[in-house]
Amino acid sequence: MSSKAIVCRCEDVTLDDVEHTIAIGYRSVEEVKRYTGLGTGPCQGKECMVHAALLCARASGAPPETIAPFTSRPPVAAAPLRIFAAAEKDDDDQAQR
Amino acid sequence: MKELTPTVGPPKRSCAIAIVGGGVMGLSIAYQLARRGLTDVVVLERGYLAQGASGRNGGGVRMQWSTELNVRLMQESFVLCRHFALEIGVNVWFRQGGYLFLATREAEREKMERNVALQNRVGVPTRMLSPEEARAIVPELDVSRVVCACYNPKDGVLFPWPFLWGYAHQALARGVEVHLFTEVSAIERSSGGFLLHTSKGPVKAERVVNAAGAWSPQIARLVGVELPDRPHRHEILSTEPLKPFLTPMVSVLSSGLYFSQSMRGEIVTGITVEDHDDDQVKMGSRLKFLTTLARELVRVMPRLADVKILRQWAGPYDVSPDGAPILGEPPGVPGFYLACGFGGHGFMMSPVIGELYAEWLTSGRRHQVFDESRLDRFSKVRPPGGNGHEELIIG
Numbered sequence: 001m002s003s004k005a006i007v008c009r010c011e012d013v014t015l016d017d018v019e020h021t022i023a024i025g026y027r028s029v030e031e032v033k034r035y036t037g038l039g040t041g042p043c044q045g046k047e048c049m050v051h052a053a054l055l056c057a058r059a060s061g062a063p064p065e066t067i068a069p070f071t072s073r074p075p076v077a078a079a080p081l082r083i084f085a086a087a088e089k090d091d092d093d094q095a096q097r
Numbered sequence: 098m099k100e101l102t103p104t105v106g107p108p109k110r111s112c113a114i115a116i117v118g119g120g121v122m123g124l125s126i127a128y129q130l131a132r133r134g135l136t137d138v139v140v141l142e143r144g145y146l147a148q149g150a151s152g153r154n155g156g157g158v159r160m161q162w163s164t165e166l167n168v169r170l171m172q173e174s175f176v177l178c179r180h181f182a183l184e185i186g187v188n189v190w191f192r193q194g195g196y197l198f199l200a201t202r203e204a205e206r207e208k209m210e211r212n213v214a215l216q217n218r219v220g221v222p223t224r225m226l227s228p229e230e231a232r233a234i235v236p237e238l239d240v241s242r243v244v245c246a247c248y249n250p251k252d253g254v255l256f257p258w259p260f261l262w263g264y265a266h267q268a269l270a271r272g273v274e275v276h277l278f279t280e281v282s283a284i285e286r287s288s289g290g291f292l293l294h295t296s297k298g299p300v301k302a303e304r305v306v307n308a309a310g311a312w313s314p315q316i317a318r319l320v321g322v323e324l325p326d327r328p329h330r331h332e333i334l335s336t337e338p339l340k341p342f343l344t345p346m347v348s349v350l351s352s353g354l355y356f357s358q359s360m361r362g363e364i365v366t367g368i369t370v371e372d373h374d375d376d377q378v379k380m381g382s383r384l385k386f387l388t389t390l391a392r393e394l395v396r397v398m399p400r401l402a403d404v405k406i407l408r409q410w411a412g413p414y415d416v417s418p419d420g421a422p423i424l425g426e427p428p429g430v431p432g433f434y435l436a437c438g439f440g441g442h443g444f445m446m447s448p449v450i451g452e453l454y455a456e457w458l459t460s461g462r463r464h465q466v467f468d469e470s471r472l473d474r475f476s477k478v479r480p481p482g483g484n485g486h487e488e489l490i491i492g
Contacts, residue, residue: 025102031145034152034258042337044408073408074382078337082402084391087384 007055008048010041018052022059029053029070039070042078099186100262101269103146103277107298112274113137114458115293115302117281117316120151121257121444122436123308124264124275125451131271133459138273139300141293143280143312146261150310151444153380153412155333155365157346157357158445159196159252160221163212163488166466168219170449177448178255185263189255190360195345196252197226197234199397201242205350208488213247223249235347237400254346254357254365257444264451284319290432291320304432304458311378311413313437322427325475326417326438328378332370332386334409336401338362347397354393364404368393378413386411414441420487422446424454424470434458435472 003016013036021035032038032052039045039052049069057064113135116123119142127140146152158178160171178191200209209225216223226248228240234248265275276297283294290303309316311328339362346357353369368390370383387409395402417423417438424435436454439446453464 024100025105026145028145030148034145034147035262040408042407071410073410074384074387075406075409078405078407080403080405081336081391081395084384084387084406085395085402087388087391 007051008036008038008041010043010047011037011039013038013048015055018055019059022056027056027060029056029067032056033070044073044078045070099266099270101266103265103269104274108139108141108274108276108279108295108300110299111301112139113302114139114304114306115291115300116140116306116308117293118142118149118307118309118312119146119261119265119275119277120149120308120310121260121264121447122151122310122439122450123306124261124268125447126306126308126436126454127268127273127275128264128271129451129455130458131268131273133455135455135459136272138268139302140265140268140273140275141279141281141295141300142275142277145277146265147258149312150412150414150441151261152258153333153410154257154441154444155355155357155367156254156257156359156444157196157252157355158191158255159249159346161196161198161212161216161223161247161249161252161489163208163215165215165219166469167487168216168221170446170466172219172221173452174445174447174449175251175253177452178253181260181263181448185267187259187263187266189259189263191253191255192360193251193253194343194357195234195248195250197231197246197248197345197347199231199238199240199243199246199347199349201244201349201351203244206245209245209247209350212489216249221249222251223247234345235343237342237398238347239397239399248345250345252346254359256360260444281316281319284316286320286430304434306434306436306454308436310437310439310443311415313415313435314376317427317435320430320433322430322433322472324423324435324437324472326415326423327376329414329416329441330372330379330381330411331367331414331441332382332390332409332411333365333367334387334390335359335407336364336366337405337407339364339404349393349397352393354390354397356394356398363407364401366390366394380411380413382409382411415443416440418475422450422466422470423472424450425467425472427472
């Protein structure tokens, strides 16, 4: 396969970039995200994270279902600031973790 | 930059210096030690590189402070940041677009003028601006609430992540061990130093540096030292990328709002939100932050109302009672060095602190900052003529 195959379209991260990152020792999806920028663009990993996870699984020989995804960040979908600026003040004090 | 694999396997049996915490502070110290020839160093990081505050901050770097010591330290950090890409061989996307502080209360003016005078005296070209002059720099600002502003065109922003890879790879290249996913569970004091028990096996160290940031009180407790710094959750968000339009980092003093445009085009922005004091590090995201930030940002920059938020996240500030760092050896534990309590400014301080710490540990020459930042200042009346209280604890 061409090394220029794109894994993350938002941030132009190639298959070669991901495999190189894993090869030098950054083997978790969180590390691949930080070393390559994968998953930090407009889709926030909806397109690319599964591919990164499978590449991590393949490199380590671990079953894919044991590979942890990177932390999902709110909001679920990109949304304009004005929506949150208009929110009621009282309904917003819930901690997630 | 030569990219190097983090150390595989257990740590070596003994070393001259063990650094607990592989964030930017610990890695900066490790790199600076190695650069001076002290390469018998082991860095122990409990997670991955950039997992803690070093990978979660807004990348602001400024010389605008309210104490002379901090201004001078950050002048030195700037020199190091400017040379970082060449020296380390990695692009950290450092951009000197300036820092613009906005005052919205008349009472803030006097302090601002005093700080600007101090900065000018030390050689930082900050200047006072009228609201209209501030708008000339950022035309999208609504300055109707602004009473005055100050602006240093030399301040800047950088992208934090490559800093960590750069320091780590340069330290590894000189023989330093950098262990990831390696937790320190106990530290025994022994003759000639310390024995650290880690999840990858024991390592003896003549000296130990505690650079664990928000986790530093837990590490200090392992040698019986109670630190007064506490973790504080600071939240931040990033918008969709836009064409470059915003030159400086902008900060509103009264609300703690700050926003800048990264080299990736995103608006990176945070704000002070009250949180309950807690001993635990918390990194969950809250809707309260999103709404508080959106309200204030849209009020200050109405044109951003339709810009989309991509993601929000949180990082742990490591906050000391007086906002100043805690450095040096705590009473009763010689050879155990603290590098904590930076209160959200550790990233920008790390280049200069790494250099000064390495200078001290290799040559014995101890910079003034170590005398001013001792742990025992919290247990006695401060002598006159000290560092003074830093007021610009923001972005």
